[in-house]
Amino acid sequence: MALGHEIVGEADGLAAAVALAETLQPELIVVDGRLPGGGIEAIEPLQHAATGARIAVIAALGELELVRAARARGARAALRRPLLATQVAAVLEELAAPEA
Numbered sequence: 001m002a003l004g005h006e007i008v009g010e011a012d013g014l015a016a017a018v019a020l021a022e023t024l025q026p027e028l029i030v031v032d033g034r035l036p037g038g039g040i041e042a043i044e045p046l047q048h049a050a051t052g053a054r055i056a057v058i059a060a061l062g063e064l065e066l067v068r069a070a071r072a073r074g075a076r077a078a079l080r081r082p083l084l085a086t087q088v089a090a091v092l093e094e095l096a097a098p099e100a
Contacts, residue, residue, distance in 0.1 A: 005092055013037040014045070021049035028095050030079065033059040033066045040066060043073040054095040058083070 008024050011017035014037030021029065029046055033039040043055055056077040057070035067078045077091045 005096070011035075014042050017042055018045045018049045021046050021053065025050050026053055028092060029053050029055045031055060031057055031075075033057045033063060033070060040070045040073055040075075043070060043075055047074050056091055056095060 005028065008026055009020040011020050014035060017031065017035065029050065031039060031042050031046065035042055040057065043057070046053065046055060054077075055075045056079055057067065057075045058079045058081065059066045059070070060081045067075075070078065077095055079087060079091055
């Protein structure tokens with residue numbers, strides 16, 4: 001399924017994610033809530049590194065507290081595991097849409 005977005009970077013930890021965000025300045029960031037080094041802790045540094053980036057967090061179905069904490073830190077959307085292509089497409093389109 002082509003979603004109309006390009007993956008420009010991938011990181012395996014907090015420091016690498018922030019460094020990539022500073023360099024690449026992505027419009028959208030999808031971060032795993034269990035990213036080594038701190039998933040939800042990555043949200044604020046990522047927002048500072050990539051000004052204006054919209055962030056979604058990936059969480060398991062039972063991780064409601066993780067989703068709440070991520071939203072409190074600035075995540076605009078959540079993707080639930082197991083990931084479905086239709087869900088990913090809908091969230092990416094929502095995040096990419098111009099703000100009203």
